[in-house]
Structure formats: structure tokens, C-alpha cells
Amino acid sequence: MNASIGLAVIGAGYWGPNLVRNAMATEAIDVRWLCDLDVDRAREVLGRYSTISATDSYDAVLDDPAVQAVAIATPAASHFPLAMAALDAGKHVLVEKPLTGSLDDGRKLVQAAEDRGLVLMCDHTYCYTSAVQELRRLVHTGELGQVQFIDSVRINLGLVQPDVNVLWDLAPHDLSILDYLLPPGVGAVAVAAHGADPIGHGMPCVGYLTLRLSNGAMAHVHVNWLSPIKIRTMVVGGSQRTVVWDDMNPSQRLAVYDRGVDRLAPRDLDPDDRKQMRISYRSGDMVAPALTEREALRAMMTEFASSILEHRPPATGGVAGLRVMEILEAAEESLRTGGSFVTMEDTR
Template structure:
């Protein structure tokens, strides 16, 4: 008989809105073994797992960290607690998957990234959209040069949403778009500065509408509109290139991506007449539209598979701690811009890895 394949022992921390989704997908992931669901409200956690589940339900996070059967934890607690819970897990020798944002501040996020390096553990962000087939297709289009030279990125994420008590709309919704940008941009292209304008028309005490502009290192600008107050829900991104433009409508299940062979081309000044008016300066290209088939699969399953594989293969995941730190850097710059009247604010540089530590192997339980 072949030896048993190693599996990652996982504890999900938090049984609120997102924790049950993590637990369900962990149980469907062959390379994972769900050991615990941990929540201060034990009754709520028990109701999530049901009466016949063999998964242990506990209220003590310390008990979870003390159990050697737990190799990793997935954190779905309130954003303000992410730093404390993730740091405790790393210090206990556990790998960590954490919801966005990585931490309440760039400084705390940097401490988590450095701790993961120091202890040789995987630190991964649950940037779920980055694991959708649509974003994977966009990444390939851009990085393979199918769109030509990148010209602009424009994203709208608005709905009549729940006004959060601990964060504004920028920190609630924009991490999705910023993590997507980071995932699909060509290698070497990074954010340089950010400007943000927002308002609070319902007097919630925090921005409910924000317009965010990101300047990239290749001269391109990316724009994000997030809004809690819209009566209609829109999830749409437009990415323009010199050769093609792609529109991603996440709420259109039958045609999520539309690739247009349409655009604007400027003529060389040398081709113009003496007075610059003898020829048309701008020409418009009108070609076909192609809608590739995109399968509608739950991205969280791919998140869990990537987390397990990165641990077992001793490699960094697609959305590693530094990707989460880059998003934090943009959010902090945007918040500073909001407070300062909308001026562009430089984005902090994410530090390079501090060590080349090899991640430890996961041993098969006896």
C-alpha cells in the first residue's frame, strides 16, 4: 500500500459570517483535515458544525495553539483583532491564513510578515477574488501581452451595503480591487502614490463614498469607486490596453468577461499636413468582441487548496503576506490622502524577505 498522503491540520478561528465558509471549504479540500472551529460563542460554533460533526468546537484559542495536531489556523475574526490573533499563531509555530486586511496598520502588518519569515511559516491573505477564474484569465491576458500596452484600470464596487462600525468604506471594499490590481499587473509594475476623495452624506462618522486614484510605476493610473449607499449593486472593472480592452462584470454569470478589439489610435505627427490639419490625428478601431467561457466555481475552495499546497510544498502562496502588506500600504496612503484633502500620498515600499528559511515539512500523523 502507498503511504498516506500528508494533510494539513487546520483550525478555523471565528464562527461569524466568513468562518463557516472557511470551515466548509476546508472540509472539502483533500489536503486538509479540519480539527477545530474556535469561537468565544461556543453555541454558535456548535450550530455551524452540527450535532454529528467530529470537528472539535472550543472557545479557547490557547487550547487550539497548544494542540500539535493543528498545523495551521484560518482567521475570520474582526479586522481589529487580526494582528493579535495572527501573531499568536505564528509564535506558536502555526501557518496562518487571514481575512483582509492583514492588520489594522502597515507597521503591524510588517511585523507579521517579518515574524512569518523568522519562524519559517506560511502567511497567506484570503484575497478570494484573486482565485477566481475571471481574475486568472485577466492575469494571463495582461502578462502575456494580449491587451498590448496597459493604458488604464477602472473599477466600480458599489451597493446598498452594511455601514461598518469599525472601518470606513475604503477599508471595507477597496481591498478587493487593490488586491486584484496587484494580482494582474505585469511584473515590476507597482503603486507609487495614491489620492482619495470621500464623503459621509448620511453622517455615519466615516466615509461612505470614496473615489481612489492610484499612480503606477509605468505611468498608468488605476481608479476605484467604492460606495455603501448605491441602491443598485455594481461589480465591474474595465482594463484598457493599446490592442484590446476587457470588461469584467462579476454580476453577469453568462458573460463575465468581454474582450473588445476596439480602441483609439493616434497618428504620427510626421504623417500630418503642414498645418497639422490635413490628416485626421485620431482614428478609431472597431473590431470584434469575444466572450470567453468562464466557469462559475467557488473561489474559496481554490484559496484553501493553495493554502494547503503552499504549506506542503514549502513555498510562498499566490497571495502571500507581502501582497497583503502592499494592500495595507495603499490603504494607509489613501486614508492619509482623505484626511489631507485629497492630495497624492506616496505608497510605502514593501520590504524584501528578511530570510531564506525553508518551510518545514508536514509529517504524516502516526
């Protein structure tokens, strides 16, 4: 208990209550404040039985010496000033996606945290699910073989956002997962984006991202606010195995298929004669690994606490958030220029 980290949660809107609840369940954290400009909303979130204090004064929070860290769940535009103020006050910072409203601000934030030796972490929640942990293990250990294609679908009847298109709203989830599971040294080198706005919203409500990866593979993301059914699937195709992650199927989230396509060496053939290339198909069993069901947000909160206590970068630090934003900004450029590929500077 003497190692406990005093925490303030900033923002009592959609996500803040989840942060409060999971921080309360984290042994190493001592939740002290829930701060919102609308203090009544903060009080309502805390309810009638809580000893945690509600406030509308961010200054009071930052002035509290018992607060060592803040978790920011406010609208994106406010992430930069709030996070920068917290860093300036010597607090560790956890921030919701997207990291900031602009790439420049994001870079400043990362630099500021590094200069001060403070933790700056992005709440890339999905990375802390058992499914993504196992997916990453399969990729990083080589069991999957070389990554050949990735196809991610994230669609449902979503809350059409007034000031952000569907790519900025939903694709950060897919991109943060990609960032987390791709093997070291592999990342997006170019992105093409297509969007449609069939309901006259003024911004795309249906979006497609196509990413060229540095290893020659392609990753594809489909995000959509207009679908009446909820689909959350990601297929990661590898040279040895292919994994299908269906997040809507709790009894079998991951299915690992030992099937694939081998290109056989065209031994006696003219090597340039593509038509004679021999393809062999493997077909084997499917394994659905036993996954521990757990709340991803709790694991994320534990990682935040651990990275503070152990003075190390978190698994999904500010730099990971920057990489996601770089792809989103390139996607915006592609949308503006008719959907062709936009090359990114690789920042890794």
C-alpha cells in the first residue's frame, strides 16, 4: 500500500467512469479525484456510496501533492493542454485515443514526458485483451510464420460523431492493435483511404484503409457507423498459420488454422515461368486456444501503475500513439487526393 499511486481521473463522460472503476480495482492505485467541468456529472458518476472526491478544478488536482498521475478521458482537442499541464506539474499521464488533436502536439507531448522522465501512456485498450496478447505471441514467436495479409472489420450502428469522421473515430482501435502485434521492424509505409458519406453527414461514415506494410504484405481496415449488425473481426494471415479473431464470439474468440498456401520451388522448370509455379495447399486442424477472460481495461491500468513503479516505458506509450496518428494523417491526405497511396515517413 505504501507503493500506491495517487490518481486523478479527468473527464466524467463516456469513458471516464470505466477508468474510475478499473483504477479502483487496481491494488497499486489510490483514486483520489474525479474531475469534470460539470462537477454534478462527476458526482453522479461516483454515486452515493463513494469516498472519492469530485471537483471541477483541474488546478486543485494538479496542486494535490498526493496525486502522482492523471488519466485523461476528455474530448480529443483538450488532450494536449491537459496532458502538458500535468507533465509540467510532474504527474505521469495516461491519455485516451487519439493521443492529441494534431501530430505536432503529439510529438511535443512525447518529448516533454521524455525530458521529465515521466510516463506518458496511451489507453490502447484492445492491446490488453487476452486475444490480442495471444495474437501478438503467435506473430512474435514466429508460430504464424511471415505475416501475409491482415484484414480488420469494425462496423456497427455507431454514434455518428459531429466533428470527426469514422476513420478518426474507429480506426485508431485497429491501428493500435496492428502497431502492437506486427513484428519488430515491420510497419506501414503507405496508406490509401476511401470514404463514403451516403447519409449526407458531411464527413465519411463508411471508411476503408489499405496499408502497404514494409514486409510487402497488405493490411486492410473497414470501419462503418451505419451497419445494423456489429462485426469485430480481424484475420491475420501468415505463411504457417492464419488466425481469425472474432470478438463477437466469446466462446471462441481466436481460431488458429494450420492451413495455407506453399509456393514450391519450381525445380526443373524455367524459374521465370510463373504459370508453371507449383502451389501446394496444406489443410490441417483448427485450434481455438483457451484464453483467460479478463477485463482489458484492468490489465491496461495495471500496466500504467507498473510502468510508473518500475520506471520503464509502458507497453503502449506515447510513441505508439504517434505512429497511429501518422497513419491517420496520411489517410486524410489520401482521402483528399482521390484515394491513391500516400507514403509515410517511417518513424520507427
